Amino acid sequence: MVRHNNQLPDNLPQLQNLIKRDPESYRDEFDQQYRHFLGTLEIFKLNPIDENKNFDDLVTFISQVAQCYPDVCLKFPQLLVDVLKDLSTTLNPAMRSTIVKALINLRNKNLIPALDLLELFFQLLRCPDKSLRTFLQNHIINDIKNMNAKHKDMKLNSTLQNFMYSMLKEANPKAAKMSVDIMIELFKKNIWNDAKTVNVIASVGCFSSITKVMVASLKFFLGHDEEDQKNSDSESDNEVDLKGAMLVNRVNKKTKKRQKQLDMVKKQAVKAMKKKNKAEHFNFSGIHLIHNPQGMVEDLFKQLQGSNERFEVKMMHLDVISRLIGIHELFLFSFYPYITRFLQPHQRLVTRILQFAAQASHELVPGDIVEPVLKVIANNFITERNSSDVMAIGLNATREICARCPLAMGEDLLRDLTMYKTYKDKSVMMAARSLIMLYREQLPALLHKRDRGRTTVAQAERKIKEYGAVLPSENVPGAEILLKQAKEVDVDENESSSDSEEDGNWVDVSHSDGEDNGEDVEEDDEEGSDDDDDEEGDESDEDDEEDDSEDEEEEQTDKTEKKISKKEAKILSAQEAAQELALTRIFTDEDFKKIDMANVKKAVTNSRKRPLEAEKSEFVKLDKIEMIYKKRKHDKESRLETVMKGRTDRSQFGFKDNRKNEHSSKTNREKSKNKNYQMMRQKARGKVKKSFKDKQVALRKHLLQQKKMR
Template sequence: MVRPNNQLPENLPQLQNLIKRDPESYSDEFHTQYAHFVSLLEIFALNPTEENKSLEEIVMFIAQVAQCYPHVCEQFPKKLTDLLRNSATVLDPAIRNCFVKALILLRNKNLVPALDILELFFQLLRCQDKNLRTFLQTHIVTDIKNMNAKHKDMKLNSSLQNFMYGMLKDANPKAAKMSADIMIELYKKNIWNDSKTVNVIASVGCFSSITKVLVTSLKFFLGHDDEDEAGSDSDSENEVDLKGALMANRVNKKTRKGQKQLQQIKKQAVKAQKKKKNAPAFNFSGIHLVHNPQGMAEGLFKQLQSTNERFEVKLMHLDVISRLIGIHDLFLFGYYPYITRFLQPHQRQVTRILQFAAQASHELVPGDIIEPILKTIANNFITERNSSDVMAIGLNATREICMRCPLAMGEDLLQDLAMYKTYKEKSVMMAARSLITLYREQLPALLHKKDRGRQTEAQAERKVRAYGERDVHDTVMGAEALLKDSKTIDLGSDDDDTDSNDGEWVNVTHSDDDGAGAAESGDEEDSEDEDDDDEEEDGDEDAASVSEAEEAEDDEKANEKKKEKADLKMLNQKEAAQELALTRIFTDADFKRINAANLKKTVTSARKRPLEQERSEFVKLNSIEMIYKKRKHDKESRLETVQAGRQDRERFGWKDGRVNENCSKTNREKSKTKNFGMMRHKARSKVKKSFRDKQLAMRKHLLQQKKMK
């Protein structure tokens, strides 16, 4: 039956609505429209550069209702993809965008395989259409994210990663750059956060001949610091916004809208403060997942030596290489002489170059390799011909390098730098003292005796390691703190030392060896008594006959005996602690006691803060640029100092020191309290006269003088 006045073939939105409601009733109309599409597509293929509005409308219509007639539309996606593959770069932009949106609709309805459509979209990144490339990038990231939402499709991900491996090598710079951006964004979203993605970027992106791809790949390995800085900037902006909103609310007219906006700003500030207090979530940076860090560092260094890129790109190379060397403990000895030539105070970004030198230092680098850097810094920075800020930065950089490679410092150079501890500028003085504090902990023997300070228990227990030596622990450090409560181990002490050993560690002996221990202690007591008897007899015979050499020898023997006892006591404690760690499961309370004991060892009366035991992977730029100066007070601190200065004062203001407060005052003192109208004539007389007024006054004076004669 033919419908009278049928306008559906021309009204596609209405037909689309009716088909979605009842596909079977409008099957003939759809077949008519599909046949019309095929004929229009054949005509358009003859001249694809021209715009065709009717083709755009019918393509979007079929894409909207394709799920209602899957058998009829089976070849529909293939027709669009073939046309895009063969002539994507010459297609009219409007038609090309229409085809892409239609394919995305079909992909969302699972009518097109994901791999085929994504590979096509990666190829479309070569088109000279910025809006299309941005649209495709957003869709690709969103589509891959949705596919890996419930569980990761490893087969699909591997296929796409292999395809993108080739896209990074594409000759088209825009396509290669967009591919690198997509991989990095998927890595940051924890979708492709595996080592394969990282190593594709490391092996292809970091050595690309296209500068934009190279810079993007290098920034990928340096991206975490930028994010932290951005986060700190946003926090400061939130604080400024809150202060400005409070001030505006105080001054402006009170309205409901203003109060509502103020409440919203307060809520945002509270959320930002909570985020700031929360512990940061750490994701492994890409530089930890590189399979061949040594090869990557050598390749980047070779590329750096032969590149003609701008200075900022060279700094990126230096930064990535230094991080690779510091994190993976690599050997790249040519890097240090190369970076030495940039260590000049007038060099642009010199503090960052000092940061790279510190990051590239670690314990396995021989001291002879890094020592020239320290000497260059000392000669170019730490000299009195430079400003105090330059000297302080040089000392800070020296400290950061020596923190990671303490054996690089020579004794003569260290003692020379330590002499700046009494320098007139506080910034230099504090930087030199921080270097001294570092070597008090690491290698106190290199310091002058007066600079070593009081030794802490932690420093006494620390063993000075030679080059390449590793400190391997066979027990839980500080487990000796739990020996007092251990029931499986007996603690014994000599009877004579009960008073002196109160609160201190004592010799540890097992229950089976009590007899032997008692016998040994008895022998020691007998020997000590015999020595005392001999000394008394010698004293009775002739006290003056004992020479100074014999006294010194006796003192030396006594000191050696005390040292042997202390070493034996320490050895017994370590053995007991090791046995305790092997036979007992420590609780949280036990670890709290251990941490408290370890912290106590690092604190003495001379040092009020604990020593830093571990070094961070990356060198913070603030640790090099940190200069101790007297900062300007803000308003609150200034008011505090003013209030503190007003204490114990009877009255504010100037005191004239008059004995009798009620006595008369001079006219000058009275003029300060008079009304300005009474003193206006005197204020006028003090106004500076013009040259013309001076001439007239002089003429008048001369005429008066002439009349008087």
């Protein structure tokens, strides 16, 4: 092989290329460059502030070919590590960056242990070099991700987490902030998504004396779920209407643009279908993995009371505290009097504070603790001295609190709030009626008789739940619908095999008392709907009308109560039969589908258009509190609607004159617009403004003419 010894000492890239092709042939040249590196290193340590281009090139060269001579370069990584440990803060930024990149190159070739390098990089986060810190953060995240790609190295992860725990307690704010950012990013990438990482952030990060670290830790317990909600909201908003797009394309004129739009809609529809068919991926947020939520919420509230941070930081504290109380069903009674201080209509971000009050309510909180919050909202928001929007927001917040803690509402306060169901403003009226609908399902006894509405089968089956009580279900809810099917199966089997009995036949429940009752319940719901529509209407769909005499009203209520008691008796007997059926039969998937459909029918009356809202979620959506029903006059949609109405009689382009017959000739006035100015110059001069005397003369003539006409 031809050797170019005359140029190699000065041309390191060429030597690097030749060494990678044939290492043994160029060992002497490499030994020469390595000895040159050792001598340059001693010179560089004497003055590390200045940039040394020769040393920079040698470090890059040796890191590229070190795998070819592992025996010679055995101590090379440790020499670079010692330089960074001893001179990390005094090194020239360019030289420090070169050494870091050389160590990363050696790490990729497995010439230096990953743990030693990561610990060194964590220490380098203290350096006052923002670009280097960002580079190190990305490398640490990617390196840990690659190490856990095939299988999680629990020993390495545990060691790094312990080191990160000590870094969070670091006095250097930049290093602590970068450490918590790395932990949060690794949690979001499902690499360190264990309880240890969450509890390190909760116990150290949320109570750090460094504001940036504390804010980043609080956002960790808030941002992940908000992103999931936004993604779910955006997916629900961006539903694809493929059928409508195909109809528009079939009716309208065929153009390339419309065909292209139709193809885009088809692609979106296919993507949406794939997303629906894909199995759901549940990613629990870190707030569920906290070991001691009660101690954390108490410490956070104590920190909030004694802090002098910005208002936005206090709002983060309130949000985390309310979420912890609601999700883990904790007790922090001093939180509710504290939050009532901010419940004023003029308070900044008052709807968020109302949201926190609703999130901190749950069934295990005594009603006496939450009731003062409802009274403050009623006194400050739900009064006619406020605007209709403020009243509606107050009623919506009351509904969200009562949905999570129904026992907090008193009978007198509830009846006062239900009086707004006939309010002149639609937003207030709808908010009050939603509160009525809630208590029709939860505690109908607190409502006035005329507000309770028609009792559904689900309401009749529901038992009033007292504070702290647990109501386990004795059977499968809705299994009564299978009684009729079981009877038909038994009849067929008895006819086909009357003389022989086999093990495993269906149990004959045709002689049970509850079977006919179960059928009667369904028939009563189906046939009795017309009579109920004549006697009383659903209060959520029509205005309240008082009867002329109280005696007639009492008679009607007595009749309805008797009907309800009969229904309850039939339901109880049907449930007994359903319980017997559930104990002797294995339900199939089709049976459960029928049961689900029956439960939906139970929750809906014959006059109600749609079922009630689903079960409450973990977090209160801000839209439910800020829900204003009335239509704005000057919003974008209304303005666009008026613009489009004005374009109905216009052609697509150009000016349209006011002639009724398009083929008729134009007037002289219209023709003059297209004539040459020289032809119309004489008439243009006549448009000169009149003097004051000429105006008086013209006005006098006009008045005299009007007088003669009379």
